[in-house]
Amino acid sequence: xxxxxxxxxxxxxxxxxxxxxxxxxxxxxxxxxxxxxxxxxxxxxxxxxxxxxxxxxxxxxxxxxxxxxxxxxxxxxxxxxxxxxxxxxxxxxxxxxxxxxxxxx
Amino acid sequence: xxxxxxxxxxxxxxxxxxxxxxxxxxxxxxxxxxxxxxxxxxxxxxxxxxxxxxxxxxxxxxxxxxxxxxxxxxxxxxxxxxxxxxxxxxxxxxxxxxxxxxxxxxxxxxxxxxxxxxxxxxxxxxxxxxxxxxxxxx
Numbered sequence: 508x509x510x511x512x513x514x515x516x517x518x519x520x521x522x523x524x525x526x527x528x529x530x531x532x533x534x535x536x537x538x539x540x541x542x543x544x545x546x547x548x549x550x551x552x553x554x555x556x557x558x559x560x561x562x563x564x565x566x567x568x569x570x571x572x573x574x575x576x577x578x579x580x581x582x583x584x585x586x587x588x589x590x591x592x593x594x595x596x597x598x599x600x601x602x603x604x605x606x607x608x609x610x611x612x
Numbered sequence: 613x614x615x616x617x618x619x620x621x622x623x624x625x626x627x628x629x630x631x632x633x634x635x636x637x638x639x640x641x642x643x644x645x646x647x648x649x650x651x652x653x654x655x656x657x658x659x660x661x662x663x664x665x666x667x668x669x670x671x672x673x674x675x676x677x678x679x680x681x682x683x684x685x686x687x688x689x690x691x692x693x694x695x696x697x698x699x700x701x702x703x704x705x706x707x708x709x710x711x712x713x714x715x716x717x718x719x720x721x722x723x724x725x726x727x728x729x730x731x732x733x734x735x736x737x738x739x740x741x742x743x744x745x746x747x748x749x750x
Contacts, residue, residue: 571644571747573635581641582634585670587626589663600621601727605708607617607658 510539510546518542613647614686614716616725617655619740620674624667629726629740636724636740637674640682645747651678652686652715654708686715704732 516538521528532538532550540548551559589595594610595603603610615636622633639645656678663671677683696710705713709727713735716723722736730737738746 569642569644571639571750573744573748576635576638576642576644580634580638582623582637582670582673583631585667585673586623586630586634588667588670589621589624590626595625599726600618600625600627601725603625603662604617604621604658605706605727607662610662 515539515541515546518547613645613724613738613743614650614652614712614719614721615655615683616712616723616727617651617658618726619724620655620659621662622726624663624670632740632744635744637677639744639747641677643682648721649683650686650715650719650721651683652712654711654715656685686719705729 514537516528518540521540528538528550533552536555537549537551539546540550592610619633619636621627623630623637640649659674660671663674674683678685693711695714696707699714700707700710703710703713706729709729712723712725713730713733716735722738723730724740724743725737726739727737
């Protein structure tokens with residue numbers, strides 16, 4: 508990831524000039540904190556963070572479609588993968604999970 | 613949502629609601645669920661222990677969801693375990709359920725479970741059927 512050099516601030520400079528860096532982040536946008544020549548932390552205004560967070564969740568959101576899920580569901584192949592375990596016969600998943608330590612040794 | 617261990621085991625044991633639980637996991641895998649999805653480390657340890665041997669492919673696919681951040685793990689803090697011991701008789705749950713109760717309460721979320729014992733508490737619970745039904749209507 509590339510950052511503009513004007514955005515970069517060394518960790519040492521930040522330690523001694525925190526107030527100035529915070530003001531600049533608020534007025535000019537992100538600051539990249541650099542330690543040993545490597546960018547390690549990004550400081551950005553809360554509004555920018557909220558925008559990023561919202562755009563990430565929008566990107567993540569796919570329309571829920573049960574038919575689509577049931578067409579390609581890769582978890583179906585695991586249905587019953589433990590069915591033949593004699594310890595679990597006749598018990599519900601809730602009962603087994605409540606006593607799981609009895610079955611794992 | 614915080615997912616209880618019985619949801620995962622329903623699939624492995626081919627109990628009557630296995631398919632709907634598998635649908636919930638696949639909805640998470642394919643990013644059809646926007647809200648944060650959690651499991652406790654406690655649940656993950658139980659699943660890891662139970663899904664050993666032949667079921668390791670199922671375990672691997674679950675862990676991939678965790679590594680991808682699609683399911684977030686909640687570490688049980690030692691204070692939670694202490695609190696669970698202290699309040700379990702008060703709220704009428706066993707220790708394991710009390711750990712789930714505290715984790716969901718701390719996260720401010722609901723528990724996805726088939727365990728009816730939580731009905732005697734104030735914790736909001738939903739079954740996978742209810743979660744998927746709500747998503748279908750949204």
